[in-house]
Amino acid sequence: MITVWGGQTSRSIRVVWVLEEMGLPYRVRQVDMLAAKQDPEFLAVNPADYIPAIQDGDVVMVESIAIMEYLMARYGPTPLAPAPQDPTFPAYQQFLHLGEAGLATLMMPVVVSRFIAPDAERENWGATWCLQSFQKRLKLVSQRLADSSYLAGEAFTAADISVTYALNLGQRNCGITLGDAEQAYLARTTGRDAYKRAMERSHEGVNT
Structure with a gap:
């Protein structure tokens, strides 16, 4: 099960959207970036304290575009990512x-x-x-x-x-x-x- 650490209007929507387009199972863990004290479990995933972040088995990643590319490469192929030989x-x-x-x-x-x-x-x-x-x-x-x-x-x-x-x-x-x-x-x-x-x-x- 892929865990997405994110917020309601954050860049995590990109990750969740890719997951939905690809039909992959996942769960969302909300992170309040304005909280006075951050969730220690989240900080263990991303000590830099920003979202999104994902956990996929032993894989931990941050940066929304990198996560998107990882998901499409790891669980693809998918129409979301044209092949390098494609004119587009x-x-x-x-x-x-x-x-x-x-x-x-x-x-x-x-x-x-x-x-x-x-x-x-x-x-x-x-x-x-x-x-x-x-x-x-x-x-x-x-x-x-x-x-x-x-x-x-x-x-x-x-x-x-x-x-x-x-x-x-x-x-x-x-x-x-x-x-x-x-x-x-x-x-x-x-x-x-x-x-x-x-x-x-x-x-x-x-x-x-």
Whole structure:
């Protein structure tokens, strides 16, 4: 049984979504990242104290994209990950990693500035720069969606899971305004049954 350590609106949704798409058994353990004292059992898994993390037998991993790649390679093959020989593979790889390295990571200084920082430090230069950079990199997504329904082509892949999280984060917590093409794209990705199940499981933290 795979254990996912995560939170209700965290990057762990990417992991749970992959698990649901692949039909793999798992359980969710909720982690409160704002708790004054963290769960020792979780810290034994990830002493760096961030989510998501997974336990899969003797395997312990952190970092949402790495976990996604592990699950698809370990329990695949799966349509979520095109083969290296597939013409869609380069775009898949680019957007799989852009969703975190190029988009979601930029939103963290904005989130902590707006919701955690002292009032006088909330509108800081770094957060403003991150917002501007997000908007620039969002153009890569917009350009791709002008030519295809999904980021690797006409088929849904893990790249869409990665980027959907980032777009939702930017829209929900950082005041990012998405265009019609991006909104239609999110309607397609979040309309999937596996996404809906993943959201339910991530909020409930129940066992399979």
